[in-house]
Amino acid sequence: MEKFRFLPHTADAMFQAFGRTLEEAFANAALAVCQLMWKPEKVKPAREKVVEVNGRDLKQLLVAFLEEILFLFETDDFILAKVEDIQIERQESPPGYQLRAKFRGNRIKDEDEIFGDVKAITYNEMEIKETPEGVSLQVVVDI
Amino acid sequence: MDLKKINEFLWEIPPWGKMKVPARIYASASLLESVQRDRTLEQAQNVATLPGIIQASYVMPDAHQGYGFPIGGVAAFDEKEGIISPGGVGYDINCGVRLLKTEYSGSDLKPRLAALMSGIFQEVPAGVGKGRKTKLGMAVLDEVLNRGAEWAVDSGFGSGDDLQRTEEYGRMKEANPGVVSRRAKERGLSQLGTLGAGNHFLELQQVEEIYNQPVAKRFGLHSVGQVTIMIHCGSRGLGHQVASDYIRMMEDTFGTKHLVDRELVYAPLQSSLGKRYYQAMCAAVNFAFANRQMITHWVREVFKRILGSSQGIEMIYDVCHNVAKFENHLLEQQKRRVCVHRKGATRSFGPGRPEIPDCYRDVGQPVIIPGSMGTASYLLVGTNEAEKLSFSSTAHGAGRVMSRHEALRRFRGEEIKRNLEKRGIILKSTSWKSVAEEASAAYKDVDEVVRTSDAVGLGKLVAKFSPLGVMKG
Numbered sequence: 001m002e003k004f005r006f007l008p009h010t011a012d013a014m015f016q017a018f019g020r021t022l023e024e025a026f027a028n029a030a031l032a033v034c035q036l037m038w039k040p041e042k043v044k045p046a047r048e049k050v051v052e053v054n055g056r057d058l059k060q061l062l063v064a065f066l067e068e069i070l071f072l073f074e075t076d077d078f079i080l081a082k083v084e085d086i087q088i089e090r091q092e093s094p095p096g097y098q099l100r101a102k103f104r105g106n107r108i109k110d111e112d113e114i115f116g117d118v119k120a121i122t123y124n125e126m127e128i129k130e131t132p133e134g135v136s137l138q139v140v141v142d143i
Numbered sequence: 144m145d146l147k148k149i150n151e152f153l154w155e156i157p158p159w160g161k162m163k164v165p166a167r168i169y170a171s172a173s174l175l176e177s178v179q180r181d182r183t184l185e186q187a188q189n190v191a192t193l194p195g196i197i198q199a200s201y202v203m204p205d206a207h208q209g210y211g212f213p214i215g216g217v218a219a220f221d222e223k224e225g226i227i228s229p230g231g232v233g234y235d236i237n238c239g240v241r242l243l244k245t246e247y248s249g250s251d252l253k254p255r256l257a258a259l260m261s262g263i264f265q266e267v268p269a270g271v272g273k274g275r276k277t278k279l280g281m282a283v284l285d286e287v288l289n290r291g292a293e294w295a296v297d298s299g300f301g302s303g304d305d306l307q308r309t310e311e312y313g314r315m316k317e318a319n320p321g322v323v324s325r326r327a328k329e330r331g332l333s334q335l336g337t338l339g340a341g342n343h344f345l346e347l348q349q350v351e352e353i354y355n356q357p358v359a360k361r362f363g364l365h366s367v368g369q370v371t372i373m374i375h376c377g378s379r380g381l382g383h384q385v386a387s388d389y390i391r392m393m394e395d396t397f398g399t400k401h402l403v404d405r406e407l408v409y410a411p412l413q414s415s416l417g418k419r420y421y422q423a424m425c426a427a428v429n430f431a432f433a434n435r436q437m438i439t440h441w442v443r444e445v446f447k448r449i450l451g452s453s454q455g456i457e458m459i460y461d462v463c464h465n466v467a468k469f470e471n472h473l474l475e476q477q478k479r480r481v482c483v484h485r486k487g488a489t490r491s492f493g494p495g496r497p498e499i500p501d502c503y504r505d506v507g508q509p510v511i512i513p514g515s516m517g518t519a520s521y522l523l524v525g526t527n528e529a530e531k532l533s534f535s536s537t538a539h540g541a542g543r544v545m546s547r548h549e550a551l552r553r554f555r556g557e558e559i560k561r562n563l564e565k566r567g568i569i570l571k572s573t574s575w576k577s578v579a580e581e582a583s584a585a586y587k588d589v590d591e592v593v594r595t596s597d598a599v600g601l602g603k604l605v606a607k608f609s610p611l612g613v614m615k616g
Contacts, residue, residue: 012210
């Protein structure tokens, strides 16, 4: 199954991410965001970060989740290689969703080429489609 | 939707549906064509639906699709009934441009240009995630957020004269570090004094043409060939996080069901959340002013080291092009205080405005419009007509026409560098990919943008600059 795909967008970057489950699609969206800044497949998954975010709806959850990549990169020099053990749960109170995941990656090194600056994850043209066949997400990030 | 031609450079979409005011687009026929290729006009119409919007939702000549507002979108809101929207400011709060003049000529500099560019590239941290020079503590960061470029000058990064020639004198007084989240501050800590990446750059340029000799002279430009320095950057991760935080808080407080576009989330100006966003935005504005001030200082240090002196390297001006501000504007012969959002648009005050520093008040505010990599940049001067036309605003740059993805497919960074070198322009960058993405062919023709601004009277041409050396993040 294709993990993600970039689409044309004048100023920013737009991608779709896919998964059999919501969790898999979220994890693939994280890889797409990384792809705009570094090559996640080249990063050794030597360090681990536990990520916990919540959102009033799935869109807010997705924004908060993807923002963690930017936050950990800018504040802790952490570059993400892959997402593991991702779980999304519905919450009753306050109503919404909670996400837990493990980020595996490494501290940035001199030889790592960082080729892009993702400023923010936006709601612009965001879509979350859940069908019996799987989930597809569409995200535009500000770069 | 009905798009009416008003004159050669003005197009209007009359209000329909939920629009409270028309959308007005300042563009030549060819610029309009590029605007129609993406969602710019749809976004301008969405802006026209916002509560308390006054007169029109404006689109500047360099506009392109953004998120919420188009980039190149201007809207003013009533102080009492109106709103403030992070989507009308942008994620990169106080992204802006600073222009300095030197007393060198391009030919003086030629033999040392390579050394200067290497020096600047070493001294000014650029790119993403690398090369921080300054590690601040939280207490110092709060000072930066409170006092902006004033803090930088007091800490030895420049002189009081630099502040005189900065929009807001380098400090928005309503800033409140207390409403900036810990997360935003953490992102800012390591990024103060860095250029960043993407479309941000630092250029050595020379004057190619002077259109208005007396005004150019007042701005410190006397001859063709005179070298100038242009710095384009913003508030880095701190500003981005302020925007993201307040978008989320506004959603949680006011919900999202009433919004035509989720990126257009807003808070009433009179609400506590609206006021807090404004104070946090001002803090991010100050961070960006301090940022450009520190970079200015390091550039002067490099000139001193390589050429023996940094004398005569003086500010022309520093403008914000992503900001919301309270300003007095004349509306139906009445002075009204309104909140003007400029997202990818430059303030363009004409002569007499009290916000303009003494040294320029009788000629108007300098307006700095950078081109894309390897192309010309411009200096304009604000006009009094612009008040009626666009709440005193004009374009902010070239504006993209091609996606970064497409640019990467079409161009190679190494080739762009070679082509620039053939023209005698030195390019320094942390990443080839970023060079390819920023290829000038991915942008609109900046010449056409400033011609339109000049013809309409949003900002009048003063001088044109061509690049000698470019540093990209």
